[in-house]
Amino acid sequence: MNQQQWHHRESYTFDRNVIAEIRRAANTGIYRIRGWGAKRELPTFDDLVFLGASMSRYPLEGYREACATDLVIGEGRAERPVRLAIPITIAGMSFGSLSAQAKEALGRGATAAGTSTTTGDGGMTAEERGHSETLVYQYLPSRYGMNPDDLRRADAIEVVVGQGAKPGGGGMLMGQKINERVAEMRTLPEGIDQRSACRHPDWTGPDDLMIKIIELREIVDWQVPIYVKVGAARPYYDTCLAIKAGADAIVVDGMQGGTAATQDVFIEHVGIPTLAAVPESVRALKELGVHREVKLIAAGGIRSGADVAKAIALGADAVSLGTAALIAIGDNDPALDEQYRELGSAAGFWEDFQAGNDPAGITTQEPELASRLDPELAGRRLANYLQVLTLELQTLARANGKSHVHNLEPEDLAALTVEAAAMARVPLAGTEWIPGDS
Amino acid sequence: MTTSIDLSQVTLRELNKRLHETDEGRFVVRNPRGAHALAVGITTPVTVDVEGSVGYFCAGMNMTGTVRVDGNAGTGLAENIMSGLVRITGNATMSAGATGHGGLVVIEGNAGARCGISMKGVDIVVGGNVGHMSAFMAQAGNLVVLGDADHDLGDSIYEAEVFVRGKVASLGSDCVEKEMTPQHLDTLSRLLEAAALPAGTMSAGTMSAEPGDFRLYGSARELYNFHVDDVDAAAAAKGKP
Numbered sequence: 001m002n003q004q005q006w007h008h009r010e011s012y013t014f015d016r017n018v019i020a021e022i023r024r025a026a027n028t029g030i031y032r033i034r035g036w037g038a039k040r041e042l043p044t045f046d047d048l049v050f051l052g053a054s055m056s057r058y059p060l061e062g063y064r065e066a067c068a069t070d071l072v073i074g075e076g077r078a079e080r081p082v083r084l085a086i087p088i089t090i091a092g093m094s095f096g097s098l099s100a101q102a103k104e105a106l107g108r109g110a111t112a113a114g115t116s117t118t119t120g121d122g123g124m125t126a127e128e129r130g131h132s133e134t135l136v137y138q139y140l141p142s143r144y145g146m147n148p149d150d151l152r153r154a155d156a157i158e159v160v161v162g163q164g165a166k167p168g169g170g171g172m173l174m175g176q177k178i179n180e181r182v183a184e185m186r187t188l189p190e191g192i193d194q195r196s197a198c199r200h201p202d203w204t205g206p207d208d209l210m211i212k213i214i215e216l217r218e219i220v221d222w223q224v225p226i227y228v229k230v231g232a233a234r235p236y237y238d239t240c241l242a243i244k245a246g247a248d249a250i251v252v253d254g255m256q257g258g259t260a261a262t263q264d265v266f267i268e269h270v271g272i273p274t275l276a277a278v279p280e281s282v283r284a285l286k287e288l289g290v291h292r293e294v295k296l297i298a299a300g301g302i303r304s305g306a307d308v309a310k311a312i313a314l315g316a317d318a319v320s321l322g323t324a325a326l327i328a329i330g331d332n333d334p335a336l337d338e339q340y341r342e343l344g345s346a347a348g349f350w351e352d353f354q355a356g357n358d359p360a361g362i363t364t365q366e367p368e369l370a371s372r373l374d375p376e377l378a379g380r381r382l383a384n385y386l387q388v389l390t391l392e393l394q395t396l397a398r399a400n401g402k403s404h405v406h407n408l409e410p411e412d413l414a415a416l417t418v419e420a421a422a423m424a425r426v427p428l429a430g431t432e433w434i435p436g437d438s
Numbered sequence: 439m440t441t442s443i444d445l446s447q448v449t450l451r452e453l454n455k456r457l458h459e460t461d462e463g464r465f466v467v468r469n470p471r472g473a474h475a476l477a478v479g480i481t482t483p484v485t486v487d488v489e490g491s492v493g494y495f496c497a498g499m500n501m502t503g504t505v506r507v508d509g510n511a512g513t514g515l516a517e518n519i520m521s522g523l524v525r526i527t528g529n530a531t532m533s534a535g536a537t538g539h540g541g542l543v544v545i546e547g548n549a550g551a552r553c554g555i556s557m558k559g560v561d562i563v564v565g566g567n568v569g570h571m572s573a574f575m576a577q578a579g580n581l582v583v584l585g586d587a588d589h590d591l592g593d594s595i596y597e598a599e600v601f602v603r604g605k606v607a608s609l610g611s612d613c614v615e616k617e618m619t620p621q622h623l624d625t626l627s628r629l630l631e632a633a634a635l636p637a638g639t640m641s642a643g644t645m646s647a648e649p650g651d652f653r654l655y656g657s658a659r660e661l662y663n664f665h666v667d668d669v670d671a672a673a674a675a676k677g678k679p
Contacts, residue, residue, distance in 0.1 A: 029667040143537040143556060146518050148479050148499040175663055187539070187558040187577045188596060192662040197575055201555040202495070202514035202533040211474045215495040215514075218454045219479030 021264075032264040033172065035353020035363060037165050037256045037301065037323055042273045044256070044301060045310040047420030048413050049429065052399045060398040067394040068404040071318055073156065073295045074225025074248040077217075082134060082156050082225055085114025086390045087318035087405060088308055090325050090382075091253075091299055092138045092158065092229070094120025096173055096182040097260030097353065099370035100127050101378075102362040105329045107131030108375060109382025113390070118158060118320075121171035121196055123185045124150040131375075136227065139216065141170060142196035144186040152220050158227040159212065159247075161200075161238070164257025164300040167231025167271045171196035172261040176356040179365045206241035213246045227251055232277035232300065233270075239284035239296070249295040251320060252281045256301025258323035260363060261354030274300035274311070276423040282315030291315065292406065305392020312393075313408035314424060328385035329378035330360045440464045445473060453477075457503075460484055472512065477505050480522070497524040500541065516543045519560050532569070535562040538579065544633045551588070554581040557598055563633035571610065573600045573655075582629050584647050592655050596662075600655040601626050603647055614658040623649045 010016065021032060053059035060067060074081040090110045095103050097120060104127050110117040116134035123145020129135055137154030139146070151157065162168060173182070175191040183190040203212045213226050225248035230238040232254040242250045254274025259267065278298045285291040298311040299320035308319050323331075332340075337347040339359035345352065353363035361373035397405045400412045414429035415421035421428040422435035443453055446469040453467065457480050464485040470476055474493035477486045480503035488496070491509035501520040510528035519538040529547035536552065538560025545553075545562070551569035554562050559578045567585035574590070576598030586604035593610020599622070600613075609615075626649040634646060673679065 027667065027669045030664050033664075143518060143558075146499075146537065147520055147539065148481055148501055151479075151499070189662065192596075193664050197556060201552065201574075202517045202536040208494070208513065211494045215475040215478050215498050218450070218475045219499055221455060221458060221479075222451075 033174070033261055033354050034264055034267070034351045035258070035260050035262075036267075036351035037258040038268050039351075040268055042256060042301075043275050043417065043419050043423060044273065045275055045307045047275065047417045048310050048415055048424055048426065050309070050313070050396055050400055050412055051414055053401055058401045060401060060403060062395060062398050065398065066403060067397050069390055069394065071295070071406075073227075073317075077222070077248055078156075078225040079221070079223045080155070082116060082136075084116060084134065084318070086386065087312065087393075088113075088302075088386055088389055089115050089136075089297065089318055089320045090117040091257075091320040091322035092118035092120045092136070092160065092163075093322055093326075094122035094171070094173075094260065095125045095128065096120070096122035096177060096186070096365070097363060099361055099364050099373065100125060101370050101373040101375045102326075102329065103128040104131045104375035105373060105378035105382060106325060107135070108379025109325070109329070109386065110134070112379065112383035113386035115386065116155065119154075121173075122182065123147075124153065125185075129153055131379075138229075140196070141198060141200045142186070143201065144188075144196070148219055151216070152223070154220075154224060156225045156227060156249075157216055157220070158229050158251065159209070159216070160229045162231030162233065162253070163229065163259065164231045164253030164255050164271055164274070165259035166262045166266045167233040168198060169262060169266050169270075170198035172259075172354070174261055174354045174356065177354075177365045182365060206245050209241070209245040225249060227297070229253060231255075231257070231270075232272045232274065235272075235277040235280040236284045239281040240288060243284065243288050243290055243294050247294060249297055249317075250281065251297040251299060252277050253320075254278075254298070254300025257299055258326075259353075273423070274298060274302070275420060278311055278314045278316055279423065279425050285315070292317065305389045305394075306396065308389055308393045309396040309405070309408060310413065312405055313412050314410060314426075317406065324385070325382055326362055328382045329362065330373060330381070331358075331362050333360055336360055440466060442466045442468065444468045445470050445476075450474075450476065454479065457484060457486065470507075470509070474512070477503070480505070483522075491528065500524055510547070511545075515545070516541075516560075519543060529566070534564075535560050535581075538562070540579075542629075542632055548585065554579070554598070554600075557581065561629055561632075563629055565633075567604070570607075573598055573613075574610065576600070580625060580629060582626065582633070582652070592657075594661060595655075595657045597657065599625075601652040602655065603652050606653075606655070609655065612658050612661040613655055616654045616656045618652070618654045622654055626652060 071084045071087045111133040117132045118136040134155045136156040140160045173194040227249040228242040228247040229251035255271035295317040297318045298316040302319045334347040336359045358364040361370045413426040467488045470490045472493040478498040481501040485504040488507045493512040495514040497505040497516045499518045504523045507526040511530045513532045515530045515534040516524035517536045519541045521541040525544040530545045530549045532550040533552045534549045535543040537556045539558045543562045546565040548566035549568045553568040553572040555574045557576045557579045561580045563582040570588040573592045577596040581600045583602045587606045589607040590610035592613030
């Protein structure tokens with residue numbers, strides 16, 4: 001063995017990332033704030049596989065036989081339920097954290113694919129309303145820019161209790177992104193490091209939330225569905241309570257969920273993985289007898305049609321994408337590698353969404369940078385990406401003999417690790433063993 | 439034209455629907471019986487007089503309407519009010535005027551905790567006391583309190599201004615007493631005048647107070663930005679690694 005290597009052995013406990021973070025902390029005296037989501041290794045949907053068809057399960061023809069993907073949210077309660085062509089939605093991301101061009105691109109892409117996009121912690125812009133056929137309006141603790149006109153312009157209202165990147169934390173937007181327009185929309189001084197409220201100002205607890213949902217329904221004359229979004233903290237109880245409060249849909253955002261700006265310690269250490277959260281929410285829906293009636297939207301680290309199919313097989317009705325959608329429209333583009341390197345990062349590693357100097361023009365409010373993003377082309381990329389996810393989802397559903405993707409079920413799955421088997425409550429591959437169940 | 443609506447006969451849904459479909463006029467609501475979400479989402483210059491106490495979120499998101507309650511109000515009175523007037527003769531529970539963007543909220547009695555929380559331009563005048571954490575994270579607008587304020591007034595306050603005539607139990611993070619300028623006194627006089635009822639009407643004189651008796655509280659602006667050190671730069675200046 002080459003003795004030299006022992007002098008260069010990296011510590012597992014104090015690896016280069018740990019050392020860099022200690023040095024950064026010692027220099028600045030402030031915790032690391034960054035964008036993106038959890039970067040550590042976590043149990044994911046990759047730890048599950050579909051079983052496919054066999055002697056006892058008939059597949060559908062991969063290219064010919066129909067495999068439906070449509071979804072309706074809020075039927076029976078809302079005058080105008082949300083009708084989606086695919087069970088893949090675009091998650092809430094604010095104008096402010098994203099450029100107007102990026103919001104427009106998301107609207108264009110989602111609309112072309114027949115799905116919805118969502119506002120964020122900064123109110124609704126005319127651009128995103130104009131380019132989104134189906135727009136979900138977030139009702140956040142900060143209530144920045146909240147008003148009854150926008151509320152009535154929305155196709156659904158999402159009461160945000162928490163998000164996966166930071167269950168228990170409010171929004172954050174650094175001063176360099178609070179320009180005149182953003183400041184005005186949020187009624188804040190320009191240039192402040194904005195830390196949004198983490199609790200709703202006028203309701204606490206599920207009983208209040210029930211009344212709040214009635215108020216929102218009354219304001220919009222019961223026209224549109226109401227979602228409740230929670231970070232994956234206690235998904236069984238949160239889902240039970242959201243159902244009791246009268247939600248039409250529950251969005252459960254796992255810890256891989258992205259953010260525009262949050263403390264690294266929050267992103268990496270609070271919340272549970274999406275894989276662990278979905279079955280808990282489904283258990284609540286089933287126990288209360290509303291599974292597939294009150295819709296479950298799973299979010300946090302969804303990347304592929306396989307992820308979508310597995311989330312649905314575990315009992316979700318749809319998924320929501322944030323980070324993946326940003327990548328599809330150009331985030332972390334290798335062609336920008338040199339520019340990312342000038343900022344101390346590299347393509348594939350860029351996470352400083354809080355900094356406002358995004359060379360891709362997505363997470364910025366700098367007009368020159370933002371103008372680099374062509375909303376039409378970026379929207380086309382997103383539409384293509386959503387189409388691929390849908391084709392992959394249908395491929396897997398057909399392989400398991402399903403004529404509608406919502407017919408996917410846990411029985412179609414096996415787990416590759418004991419941990420995934422325990423979390424997803426599907427058998428470890430090659431066995432009938434579900435840890436904790438037998 | 440005045441329309442009388444008896445909430446023991448008509449559903450809340452029917453009442454709110456009518457208010458949303460009406461451009462003008464006066465409605466008198468009888469037997470509110472503590473109903474939640476009463477007269478929410480008004481976006482026309484209608485007047486609603488409620489004879490009795492109301493539940494949560496009365497007059498929520500009010501825009502250009504006038505809602506008067508002869509009684510008490512539950513949590514979130516006039517939450518997110520955009521413009522117009524909301525006035526109650528009694529007490530309001532928690533979070534009165536929360537996140538209000540504009541307009542005027544007058545509470546002749548006391549207001550509970552978190553009055554004016556996250557207010558964004560609304561003016562709120564309280565004849566009595568306000569509870570703890572009032573004007574929490576208040577961004578813009580004025581909160582006028584003729585009585586006392588409980589603990590942690592104005593915690594994490596932004597650019598809103600708080601006028602208190604009585605005692606303040608304690609100020610919250612980043613909230614400090616400020617010097618009252620002639621401009622502040624003008625604002626205060628205007629709000630006291632707007633909140634007062636004409637002589638001879640119910641509760642006349644409730645809001646009478648001298649602007650000079652108030653003290654002003656606002657943001658020290660110490661929490662607006664993170665404090666970021668740079669030891670590396672200091673080391674470089676000293677020629678040290």
